[in-house]
Amino acid sequence: MTQGAPAGGAAPHALPLVVRTAALDADAVASLVDLLPAGDPVAWLRRGDGVVGWGVAASVRTGGPRRFEDADAWWAEQAAHAVVRDDVDLPGSGLVCFGSFAFTDGVAEESVLVVPEVVVGRRDGVTWVTTVARGELRLHDVPLEPQPAPPGPVNLRFADGARSGEEWMGVVADAVARIGAGDLEKVVLARDLIATSDEPVDVRYPVRRLAEAYPTCWTFHVDGLFGATPELLVRRERGLVTSRVLAGTIRRTGDDERDLALAATLARSSKDLEEHEYAVRSVADALGPHCSSMNVPEAPFVLHLPNVMHLATDVAGVVGVVGDAVAVSSLALAAALHPSAAVGGTPTRVATDLIAEIEGMRRGRYAGPVGWMDATGDGEWGIALRSAEIEGPSRTTVRLFAGCGIVADSDPAAELVESQAKLVPVRDALG
Template identity: 45%
Template sequence: MTSQLSAVLGAPAPGAVPQLRSITIQRPAMSEHGLLDYVIRDDSLVWSRRGEGTVGFGQVARFEASGPERFAEARAWWDAVAAASEVEDNVNQAGTGLIAYGTFAFSFSSSYVSRLIVPRIVVGRNDACSWITYTVSDPAAELSVEAAEAELAALLEDYSPEHELGTGIDRLVAGQISEESYLESVRKGVSVIESGSITKLVLARDAVAELGSPIAVAQVLRQLALRYSDCWTYSVDGLIGATPEMLVRVRGDIAEARVLAGTLDRATAPSGDADYAHRMLLEDEKQRHEHQLAIDSLTEQLGPLSSGMDAPDEPFVLQLPNVWHLASDVKATLAARADGSVPSMLDLAEVFHPTAAVCGTPTKAAGVILRELEGMDRGPYAGPVGWIDTRGNGEFGIALRGGVIESPTSIRLYAGCGIVAASDPAAELAESWAKMRPMREALGL
């Protein structure tokens, strides 16, 4: 296990807790495009859905950790940063004031370093207002809305170039797991499930997109946000994508999660059959069983932390451009602890991760088998990605339908499928390609 603090732009030396100063001011209403007007730089930090969310620029502090204590170390660092910082928040809503974007490795054994990043400038929008947050680490720096707007204007003038799609130069190549290896892993997974040791296993695979010119990250993010408006578009330090699944969202003492398990590829659907998705998902025993396992896992973990919970008896069909999913939204009132506080975002992210929807059931046993059968390091794939503020609020999605940028011209894509006793290896391989489709299309592949 390792832990490291690093900071830039005049922030304290590694190992120290930065003493930041931050100001948040309400701004005029944004255009009809919302936050997409600000997603024009490849190095931006992004969390957005339906034109709302935040876009971050620059970096004033950074935390990194790996190993089984990565969540606890991140929580301790963030609490120390919040206590040491001077925050003037004139908007006082979830996501205003001092925030950090974060991404965490799926496994404690991963070589991927989990991280929290505090941006210098944040532009935000919700259903009530728009705002700008400006944060500095230099005690002599001017902290004002004028300074913030001037710096933001300069950043937006230096926008990133776009990439010409469909040139024929770009290609998709095998990653750590070939198609044949994945088929064999699924066959072995079904055998393990039939033995009775677990009831579900989520097996993932990867592929590498190699482009003829540098990846136009901002362009990819805009494509994802426009095509997959019901998903949460994210970009944190080279991890990009658009996830349909919310691990946990916290507002005060209310926690919410969106659980997805059960998938149907829209590309194979017959035309003119209006009831196809309903019949193939809601009336299919395998799909319903897989979904119920995920719901049961979440409610079992959330129950001891809550004083009340609303978990629907019936899922709904979530329609996305590439697939249909069985989905359920779970909401709970968090129970106060002995000191009067309620669990924070990082508390809940650690408790909920990994979910049955991305690991298996039971999760601990499935995780051990997964590491044996999958044959790859997932890195941040299927780990928590999102943001936190200093009041315990935040949103962490599950890093799905995305990839990790490994060089200026290459990005590793990931997809996983829930395996149960009735799973067919060829069908699961096809489903994995369907789940990579959002990124493939956004990259022009």
Template identity: 45%
Template sequence: MTLRARTVALDDDRPLLSLLPRDHGGRGPADALAWVHTAAGSDEGLVGWGVAARLVPAPGADRFAAAEQAFRDLDIEVDDEVGALGTGPVAFGTFAFTDDAPGSLLALPRVIVGRRDGRTWLTTIDPADGTAPAPVGLPDPAAARSEPARDRARFAGSSQPDRYWLEAVATAVERIRAGALDKVVLARDHAVWSQQPFDAADLARRLFARFPSCHTFIVDGFVGATPELLLSRRDREVFSRVLAGTAGRSEDEADDAALGAALLASAKEQAEHRFAADSVRDVLRPLTDALHHDPTPRLLRLDNVQHLATTFTGTLAEDRSALEVVAALHPTAAVGGTPRREAVELIAELEGMDRGRYAAPVGWTDLTGNGEWGIALRCASLDGARARLFAGVGVVAGSLPEAELEETRLKLLAMQTALGEDPTA
């Protein structure tokens, strides 16, 4: 079937997440899609809903290429009156962490609203045979907006008890000190339930309000606010931001500064970060004519934690799509470890759970190969009134199991709070 994608300018400056339609109970659409962050004091990105195409590649190392090829094979006539990054047909994507797991997807919505550099646009994708489409139905600015009913989340258990996870970290430290590998990232899950189905759009709005500088995403019931931009590609210009090494925050300004200074001075945290940054550099350097990066890590301060961060910018030597580069980068040492193969094997041995799409690429792509892809962190996988939250830590030779467990608790707090769970209950 031939599709027609038409993009026109839209005179609407309301927050993008508020443009997702809601039912009479205030709930967002089940097929909501989003990739939104704040830039220059305004929100930017894309939201979408409806289903024009749903592309599900088979598990395998080639899942990124297979999904992109399926998107490019669609028969789409494009009428783009705006011509900005993110206009025309755009597919939102999420991928499984491991090669052999299901869950990878590219979703092409029927309606997309985007904003960049102060311009807003509307893209609609409909059959080109003249079939009468349903109305787009942007929310009426004058309509009363009821908030969705919201029940608090309750803890429903984890795949492994804390004791097992502490032992897993201790085993990983032993393997590292014995020379089997340099770093491995171990994660835990945290299941919750509610008396009402979770609302992805409502959760995204709350995450965006608290973490505006992060990329808030919704894809196929997978919701989060990631601070880590794995790859942005605009023509041949690429950008990547690596995070590894974490400390808490304090409401006291002096204490907060001391926490940041200790993070920058920590040999253990610097070593953990160096492995992550090197893994990105080693992939991007041969793919670019010129690659530039921060000479030393800097602090990235978020609402609940602060990280060591390194940014990379470069120009691709050949015309490679964003997803091609993402496939080469994943998993970086920030979420897998180093060496990559040994780390992924140890994760499978010790973690005791299925990561699903946690710590894997999430974002969007267009038909020209441009796109933005983050690492799915600070996230939840929603399934009706059930959800799984995730948090991971980098384990190196100097790691202490109890300290790593506490770091996962700190990272989980963001999603627990957004879902209304009382962590002290």
């Protein structure tokens, strides 16, 4: 585990984080995403609400099988020693961190938690600003003016990632054969696309466009990883735990009448219903030990997004006991859920081993948990889907990701089409 030191080279934790949250006038901020400056922006937005931040007051990087536990322990220590004055007392006010975690247990893949110096949030018509510093109270003299529109990528080119479309269909066919042989029930296989720009990519450009184009998704950015995920892995808020499961996808045509017919087809599809059932079961099994009661709907609904439709189920539960509500943070719940069948497969270990064997792509933080958490452990964690990562010190390369759930009757060509549909949001956002 590595962690950032405060300015001046003092030892980590030598001084506590001093946090001040104050309410703002309702009309003080028109758009959260437009506030983000170029330096170290972070974001978690949906329907114009959420939290954004910039600067780094504290951070930690973890890796390997204990990446979640190490990050959770670091955060508990920060929160225990922090001096917090919060005049708002809403989810996302007070001391918060933003995080993004690697998909695999590999020690080479870094995960990160970061505490911004400034956080601006909005929820239920209430807007606030939080400032954070080591050992001193920052005055609320933070300028909250919209920033100039960031430039788009210059001369953007797209190319195949680790595998071409033809090669990836061969991998899907291999997986279908193994499922047919009884090795496993489902596996999620991903592919990547490489975008290259002549100039460094300003992440605020695609983040702004995603937030505008996909308001019902959770638009995020943490440490170079950005996207608009339709899937909320887990939310913990004052004892209530919720998780949205998406599995089973069909592309929209843009014709409303035709799309309604396609939605009905998706809702009856045995292949998609089977894939969805695996995903729901994996989430319910992971949350069950932490909940005193749970509600798992018997049938999914169809979630309509601008480019695709998904089978969706909202699983809800109540955290078991008072002690558990304190001990099991939203990040710990995310760790218990990861990887769900929606991004790994069933059985989990067999599926993730097969991904490592045949996918041929480094996932990094794609399909890992991404989101935020407050000092009490409440927070929201999505799955980093419909996402991309800006890579390298030059920031001229962006790697886009898409994955598909493969079951016994999956057709490789149809899965390739589905993956292409899932690449559309970020590809369009880049310009």
